[in-house]
Amino acid sequence: MRLTKDQVKHVAKLANLPLSDKEEELYSEQLSKILEYVDQLNSVDTKDVEPTFNVSGQENVMRKDETESSLPQEEVLQNASKKERGFFVTKGVFDNG
Amino acid sequence: MNKYEPVIGLEVHVELNTKSKMFCRCSADYFGKEPNTHTCSVCLGLPGALPYINEQAIDDCIKIGLALNCEISKKSLFERKNYFYPDLPKGYQISQYRWPLCINGELTLDNGQVIRINRAHQEEDTGKLTHKDGITLVDFNRSGVPLVEIVTEPDFNNVEQIRDYAKKLQQLFRYLGVSNADMERGDMRLEANISVKREGESGLPNYRVELKNINSFRFMVAAVEFEIKRQIAAIEKEEKLSQETRGWDEEQKSTYLQRSKEEAHDYRYFPEPDLPQLTIDNGQLTILKSQIPELPWEKSKRFEEELGIRKADAQILSVDKKLAEFFESVLEPGVSAQDVANYIINKKPDINSVLPTQIIKEIKGKKVGVIDSEEELRALAKQAIEENKKSAEDYKAGKEAALQVLIGGVMRLSKGKADARLALEILKKLL
Amino acid sequence: MADLTSLTLTQTIKALEKKEFSELELNKAYLERIKSINPKLNAYLETLESKKGIPTAIKDVISTRGIKTTAASKVLENYIPSYNATVINRLLENGISIIGKTNHDEFAMGGSGENSAFGPTKNPWDLTKVPGGSSAGSAAAIAADLCTFSLGSDTGGSIRQPASLCGVVGLKTSYGRVSRYGLIAMASSLDSIGPVTKSVEDAVLVLEWISGSDGYDSNCKSKKFTMQPPRLQAGIKGLKVGVPKEYFGEGLDPKVKKIVQVAIKKLESLGAQIVEVSLPHSEYALAAYYIIVPSEVSSNMARFDGIRYGKGRENIGAEVKRRIMLGTYALSAGYWDDYYAKAAKVRTLVKGDFEKAFEKVDVIVGPVSPTTAWNLGEKIDDPLTMYLQDIYTISANLAGIPGLSVPCGFSDGLPVGLQILGKHFDEETILKVGYAYEQATNWKKEKPKI
Numbered sequence: 017m018r019l020t021k022d023q024v025k026h027v028a029k030l031a032n033l034p035l036s037d038k039e040e041e042l043y044s045e046q047l048s049k050i051l052e053y054v055d056q057l058n059s060v061d062t063k064d065v066e067p068t069f070n071v072s073g074q075e076n077v078m079r080k081d082e083t084e085s086s087l088p089q090e091e092v093l094q095n096a097s098k099k100e101r102g103f104f105v106t107k108g109v110f111d112n113g
Numbered sequence: 114m115n116k117y118e119p120v121i122g123l124e125v126h127v128e129l130n131t132k133s134k135m136f137c138r139c140s141a142d143y144f145g146k147e148p149n150t151h152t153c154s155v156c157l158g159l160p161g162a163l164p165y166i167n168e169q170a171i172d173d174c175i176k177i178g179l180a181l182n183c184e185i186s187k188k189s190l191f192e193r194k195n196y197f198y199p200d201l202p203k204g205y206q207i208s209q210y211r212w213p214l215c216i217n218g219e220l221t222l223d224n225g226q227v228i229r230i231n232r233a234h235q236e237e238d239t240g241k242l243t244h245k246d247g248i249t250l251v252d253f254n255r256s257g258v259p260l261v262e263i264v265t266e267p268d269f270n271n272v273e274q275i276r277d278y279a280k281k282l283q284q285l286f287r288y289l290g291v292s293n294a295d296m297e298r299g300d301m302r303l304e305a306n307i308s309v310k311r312e313g314e315s316g317l318p319n320y321r322v323e324l325k326n327i328n329s330f331r332f333m334v335a336a337v338e339f340e341i342k343r344q345i346a347a348i349e350k351e352e353k354l355s356q357e358t359r360g361w362d363e364e365q366k367s368t369y370l371q372r373s374k375e376e377a378h379d380y381r382y383f384p385e386p387d388l389p390q391l392t393i394d395n396g397q398l399t400i401l402k403s404q405i406p407e408l409p410w411e412k413s414k415r416f417e418e419e420l421g422i423r424k425a426d427a428q429i430l431s432v433d434k435k436l437a438e439f440f441e442s443v444l445e446p447g448v449s450a451q452d453v454a455n456y457i458i459n460k461k462p463d464i465n466s467v468l469p470t471q472i473i474k475e476i477k478g479k480k481v482g483v484i485d486s487e488e489e490l491r492a493l494a495k496q497a498i499e500e501n502k503k504s505a506e507d508y509k510a511g512k513e514a515a516l517q518v519l520i521g522g523v524m525r526l527s528k529g530k531a532d533a534r535l536a537l538e539i540l541k542k543l544l
Numbered sequence: 545m546a547d548l549t550s551l552t553l554t555q556t557i558k559a560l561e562k563k564e565f566s567e568l569e570l571n572k573a574y575l576e577r578i579k580s581i582n583p584k585l586n587a588y589l590e591t592l593e594s595k596k597g598i599p600t601a602i603k604d605v606i607s608t609r610g611i612k613t614t615a616a617s618k619v620l621e622n623y624i625p626s627y628n629a630t631v632i633n634r635l636l637e638n639g640i641s642i643i644g645k646t647n648h649d650e651f652a653m654g655g656s657g658e659n660s661a662f663g664p665t666k667n668p669w670d671l672t673k674v675p676g677g678s679s680a681g682s683a684a685a686i687a688a689d690l691c692t693f694s695l696g697s698d699t700g701g702s703i704r705q706p707a708s709l710c711g712v713v714g715l716k717t718s719y720g721r722v723s724r725y726g727l728i729a730m731a732s733s734l735d736s737i738g739p740v741t742k743s744v745e746d747a748v749l750v751l752e753w754i755s756g757s758d759g760y761d762s763n764c765k766s767k768k769f770t771m772q773p774p775r776l777q778a779g780i781k782g783l784k785v786g787v788p789k790e791y792f793g794e795g796l797d798p799k800v801k802k803i804v805q806v807a808i809k810k811l812e813s814l815g816a817q818i819v820e821v822s823l824p825h826s827e828y829a830l831a832a833y834y835i836i837v838p839s840e841v842s843s844n845m846a847r848f849d850g851i852r853y854g855k856g857r858e859n860i861g862a863e864v865k866r867r868i869m870l871g872t873y874a875l876s877a878g879y880w881d882d883y884y885a886k887a888a889k890v891r892t893l894v895k896g897d898f899e900k901a902f903e904k905v906d907v908i909v910g911p912v913s914p915t916t917a918w919n920l921g922e923k924i925d926d927p928l929t930m931y932l933q934d935i936y937t938i939s940a941n942l943a944g945i946p947g948l949s950v951p952c953g954f955s956d957g958l959p960v961g962l963q964i965l966g967k968h969f970d971e972e973t974i975l976k977v978g979y980a981y982e983q984a985t986n987w988k989k990e991k992p993k994i
Contacts, residue, residue: 024869030379031842031872032197032204032849033865034858043869049928050870054831057886060893067888068895069190070733071944072720072763073968074389079759081131081169084138084153091626092149092157092253095853102148103250106199106851109242154627158847160615160728161607161629163761193843195875204846251851381875383884386732386840388762 019048117348118312119341122267122321123275124304125282126260127292128238129173135237135259136164136207143254144298156237156257158202163387166191170235170259171214171391173291175401177261178215178233180285180408185393189214191235191385196378199251200240208236208262210382214391221410222277229266236260261291267306267317272334279303279330284409288434296330303333308354309344323358324368336361336368343368412437420450429458436464443469452476455487459535484530487539490523493531494539497522509544516540548573549689550991553746556598556692567596574599574643578690581994585666587675587684588644589614597641601691603682604645605652606737607726608632611642615728616660617650618859619848629726630761631695631737631754638753643691646681650861652697652730653841654678655705655933658924659863666920667710668992669958673917676706682740683710688994693750694740699730700833701912701937703738704949708912708961711951711990713978714740715747716937717755718969719944721769725760731840734833734941743988744950744979748776751971771972780980781815783973786905790826791936797915799955804911807952807962807981811909814980819905823897826939828890833938834931835874835887842871866927895943898965907977908965911936912949916958936963946971950978951987 024044028035035043089102098105134141137155154162178185190212193205218230238260240253263282269275283301286294294301304325308318322340327333340359347354356374361367407415409431416427416437431437436457443453456462456476484490497519498505507515516537523536548570551559559565571594582588589604590612602608605615607625609632614620632642649659657665657680665680667673668688675684679696683706686694696703698716707714715738722737729735739750748771756768787808792801812818845868850856860868874883901908914933923930940947945968952962962981966974982988 019873023873027869027873027876030381030876031868032846032857033860033868035865039865043866046866046927047870047873050834050931051873053928054835054883054887057828057831057835057890058882060825060828060886060890062886062889062893065889065892067885068892069384069888070386070389070763071895071942071968072389072765073944074720074763074765075392077389077762077765078166078168078171079138081133081167082138083133083140086139086151086153087157087626089147089150092152092852094626095623097850097855100250102150103243103252104149104199104851106249106251108244108247109199109249157852159607159625159627159853160613160620160623160847161625161724161726163725165760165762195843195846197846197849199849199851202847202852204849205843253852379877381843381872381877383839383843383875383880 019044019051116312117309117345119270120267120308120310120317121269121275121337122306123265123269123278124306125263125279126302127177127263127282127286127294128300129170129259129261130290130292131167131169131173131259133167134257135167135170135235137257139257141258143258146254148252148254151254152256156202157253158204164207164385166388167259172401173259173289174214174233174235174261175393175398176289176405177263177285177291178218179398179402180289180405181215181218181220181230181233181263183215183218183230183233185215185398186212187393188212189391189393191388192382193385195381198239199249200242200256202240202253202256206236206239207385207388209234214393220278220281222274222281224274224277226268226274228268228274228278231264231266233261233263236262267308272337275305275337276334281410284432288406288409299328303327303330305333305337307337307340307344309341309348318354320354320356322354322356325358325360325371327361332361332363335366339366340368406434409434420444422451422454426451426454426458430454439464439469443472445473448473448476452486484527484532487535490531490536490539491543493523493526494519494536494543496526497540498543505544549577551692552742553598553692553749554743560598567598571595571597571599571641571643574691578644581688581690584671584994585668585684585688586647586663587665587681587688587690589616589647589662589681591644592642594641594643597639599643599691600635600640601644601646601682601685601694602632602642603648603679603694603696605648605697605728606631606695607728608642608645611645613645613728614662615651616648616662617861617864618661619854619857621661621855623853627726630723630758632726634754640753646679646685646694648680648682648696649678649863651728651845651864652678652699652702653863653867655701655930656918656923657681657684657706658920659861661861664920667917668994669711670917672919673958674709674920676709676913676917678702679706679714679740683707683712683714686710686712686740686742687992689991693742693746695737695750695754696740697727697730698736698738698941699734700837700934700941703740704912704937704947704961704963705934707740707949708963709917709959711954711959711961711987711992712740712742713744713747713951714738714949715751715971715975716940716947717751718766718946718971719941720763721766721946721969721971722754723756723758723761723764725758729844731837732844733840734837736941744948744975744982745773745776747948748975766969769971771975775972776976776979778976779815780811780977783816783907783977784819784905785811785816785977786819786821786901786908788821788823788826788901788908788910790823791910795914795932795935796911797955800911800913800915800960803953803955803960804962808909810984811977811981814984816977821901821905821908823894823901823939825890825893825897829894829939829942830931830935832887832890832894833934833942834870835883836891836942838867838871839875839884840871842868842875863927891942894939898939898943898945902967906966906973910963912961912963916955916960940965944968946974948974948978950982952981952985953987954990
């Protein structure tokens with residue numbers, strides 16, 4: 017399973033990861049190797065096997081509809097690099113995502 | 114235009130009115146509050162925070178599904194919908210995909226058409242963005258508020274059906290008490306998927322245009338109508354139509370491209386590992402079923418069929434559950450239900466203070482004195498118009514004052530016993 | 545008062561009760577030792593002027609209110625949480641104080657302790673060698689007596705393996721035993737918090753403090769763990785100990801193999817019955833792990849966009865980036881069935897292997913790591929080689945079962961650990977086995993000369 021540089025570029029975009037040319041090259045190689053290794057999963061017979069997504073042994077874990085106090089605004093904003101009048105600030109984005 | 118048939122599906126998002134948010138204990142009453150004052154580690158997406166399901170929200174979602182005749186899934190899972198956007202603090206929304214809570218329901222419109230409901234599932238809302246001067250301000254008060262998403266099959270063909278559907282859903286949410294469903298406040302949001310096919314053609318078109326982020330019902334209707342025209346024009350010019358997301362430009366009065374298929378999101382859904390699965394059993398369903406009141410359309414039908422009142426009036430009286438209940442509390446044997454309906458609809462009494470007995474007294478009293486039955490007033494009005502043909506013409510030509518002559522005519526004919534307000538309305542209708 | 549720092553947690557508590565020294569003296573002793581030794585080890589990222597309480601070191605991937613929590617990453621270099629992880633609150637309630645945050649592989653991803661953005665941690669037994677990872681600093685701090693106990697996290701061996709390489713006790717708790725609320729998530733369906741300690745009875749104590757549901761972690765609905773000393777000291781006569789043939793094949797260093805086999809013989813001499821078992825899907829467990837983990841990682845790392853906290857994504861380190869890329873790819877359109885869903889089915893088979901084996905035996909034992917500590921910088925260029933080091937530990941995380949690593953010898957002066965795996969929520973039995981083995985041997989009397 018060979019990952020091309022274009023595929024790596026596409027994945028990096030999906031993952032919102034800025035990669036340099038060198039990194040694209042490196043990851044194309046390393047990821048291909050790892051994917052080759054995991055390809056051995058195809059040789060496991062999993063017909064009629066249910067997937068396991070959770071090993072807690074729990075189900076229907078819910079809470080009553082009750083409120084607790086929220087964080088004070090200053091604490092909410094305390095780690096933000098940019099803020100203004102109680103809002104977080106980020107560079108302009110245009111209509112939705 | 115008759116050669117083409119619009120194929121439209123709708124997605125409605127309704128914000129539930131639970132006290133706390135979907136996955137955390139912050140108050141969900143965020144509207145109009147100071148920014149970032151209704152947030153915690155969970156709805157802010159702080160490192161290490163974990164979701165915890167609000168039981169009331171699940172109950173509400175199931176009730177919506179039951180009211181829409183859905184099948185409630187025995188096993189349901191939350192999944193992560195992954196994408197990047199500043200209003201999405203975790204970089205994913207906890208939603209549902211492969212294992213939704215409710216599937217395969219239906220809603221019947223006034224015209225008898227059945228709209229198939231593909232699914233109703235649970236998810237969480239995002240924060241709010243405000244754009245100004247090249248920067249974007251982010252407020253997470255709304256982040257994590259419970260949403261139910263209801264998706265129909267592409268069963269709509271025109272805007273009237275969409276209007277009826279949206280109205281019915283809004284009534285439903287209010288009846289169930291799960292949301293105020295106020296479009297202006299954003300409690301209820303609409304998205305449409307539109308394509309156009311040649312009439313008689315089987316199957317669905319190979320493209321779909323999504324209309325998103327349209328914040329008022331009026332604009333949505335305009336956008337749908339515009340899109341239908343635009344797509345038909347494109348087909349006639351033999352232009353290829355592709356999968357797109359479009360918004361509405363109110364100034365240009367047109368839709369515009371937001372995102373094409375190539376840029377479409379790859380959400381990479383997978384089951385939410387922080388939340389164990391939901392297993393719904395019949396006992397729980399029975400309890401929830403019993404909590405569903407008579408639905409607005411069921412009530413309207415009953416008023417019409419069992420109480421014999423006019424369809425239009427039955428619908429008006431069943432819009433609001435409280436009003437309907439008040440109406441029924443006034444009913445008395447020996448008094449015509451239609452008369453009670455007329456009274457309530459026309460006089461609009463304050464149902465929180467006026468006693469049913471007072472209304473009955475007035476109706477009975479009026480029967481002796483005031484003429485307010487539609488048939489009688491109609492007859493009087495027609496007569497008044499006959500006798501005052503010129504005034505009738507004048508009014509039709511735009512002279513508002515001419516109406517007074519006609520009203521005077523009605524009052525004279527009825528020897529002052531006519532209900533002036535009702536008569537006025539009837540005159541206006543006839544002219 | 546250098547002796548203070550060589551006491552175990554249990555011994556420290558007893559001594560404090562007997563007023564042999566004060567909490568202030570205790571903290572002072574540790575702080576002095578940290579000051580003189582930490583520069584050589586880089587086990588601590590941050591130390592605090594703790595004056596009272598019993599000092600503990602917390603892996604810097606666990607949120608501590610008001611105390612910088614960096615996840616050993618430039619992204620969170622200046623991040624100060626506004627809340628405590630549940631485990632922290634529980635410790636504070638029990639008179640524990642935080643003396644520092646320990647170093648680890650960035651965002652808990654790695655098996656050597658070399659992936660930290662703030663420099664590698666060194667192995668106290670040999671400063672040219674890795675301490676193991678990802679809970680590198682926690683294990684090194686315990687081995688070097690720089691705190692009474694430490695908390696680490698284990699997603700694929702990150703407590704057990706460094707414990708093994710540093711010659712200390714490490715407990716991977718059952719999934720759902722300890723609340724993860726406040727643990728900066730790596731792979732949510734496999735992460736666990738657990739103690740790294742100087743002795744097995746210390747691990748019991750810490751587990752009692754931190755375990756139990758809290759109303760914030762939906763996957764943690766367990767009762768608090770308790771284990772009275774008589775149960776811990778009950779011995780292992782008649783206990784059935786399983787030895788998986790798949791864990792003793794190719795890839796295991798022959799010297800390590802010998803030492804582990806001797807340890808197993810010791811268990812037999814203590815009355816245990818040794819039974820050969822098979823975990824047939826072991827060879828596929830690693831592949832399943834390296835699909836599931838990066839997939840969950842890619843999603844858990846998405847919240848680091850620099851808007852509410854932290855720096856931009858260009859500050860994410862190489863190993864973390866690699867896993868994000870791998871996971872994003874595995875989850876991307878069209879690949880769900882081939883990768884994540886397939887791996888989840890193999891996970892069912894791996895879990896099933898353990899369930900079948902535990903019908904015949906009470907615990908399963910074997911090596912923790914295929915080798916002892918290797919040289920710093922040796923394996924860093926090839927991620928796949930690094931991943932293969934996890935081969936004995938990752939299955940427990942896939943299955944959600946608990947695992948204990950106890951020191952069981954030395955190979956060329958470097959520690960070797962014995963791994964003891966148990967049924968889901970059966971920490972009691974593995975701790976009992978660990979205790980019995982520990983009491984019958986003298987490995988913990990050895991200390992590194994720093």
